[in-house]
Amino acid sequence: MDRVTKMASERPVVIFSKSSCCMCYTIKSLFGDFGVNPAVHELDEIPRGRDIEQALSRLGCNPAVPAIFIGGEFVGGTNEVMTLHLNRSLIPMLKKAGALWL
Template sequence: MDKVMRLASEKGVVLFSKSSCCLCYVVKNLFQDQLGVTPTIYEIDQDPDGREMEKALMRLGCNAPVPAVFIGGKLVGSTNEVMSLHLGGGLIPLLKPYQALR
């Protein structure tokens, strides 16, 4: 859990992912291509501590361990929470400090 929290708080927008996860791809695409934010991405399936990281994400309250999105060191959630926040207009204000200048 310490590693997950440390990584999540080191950068503004952090995404824990698995390289073969289609929902992770969708969330990456939303942030990078649609919202102009480049999250720091940790592919937990390529990390030697990946299993422990997955368990830690579940203990933190993620319904599915990936994708897990943190903004400003705080857990936003997985795909459902991120998409609901975006559709409700709450995601862009959270991302404003991390958006690339266009």
């Protein structure tokens, strides 16, 4: 879990993903459309990615990916991020974290 916490705090937005996951692609595209440059960790392409995936599951991610951290804090997965976006809370959160300067 310490490794996840360290990785999650390296940039304003951090996404734990799998390269073959369509929901992960959707979330990465959403942030890209906003002009956010997240740190993306493809768990199927990095050493010990399975261990990180299990730690994310213990954190409450179900499914484990995508797991999105903003400002070092766990936000959730696709449903949570889309809910924030639809209720207009996501952009202010990204600005506060320093991921957007608009």
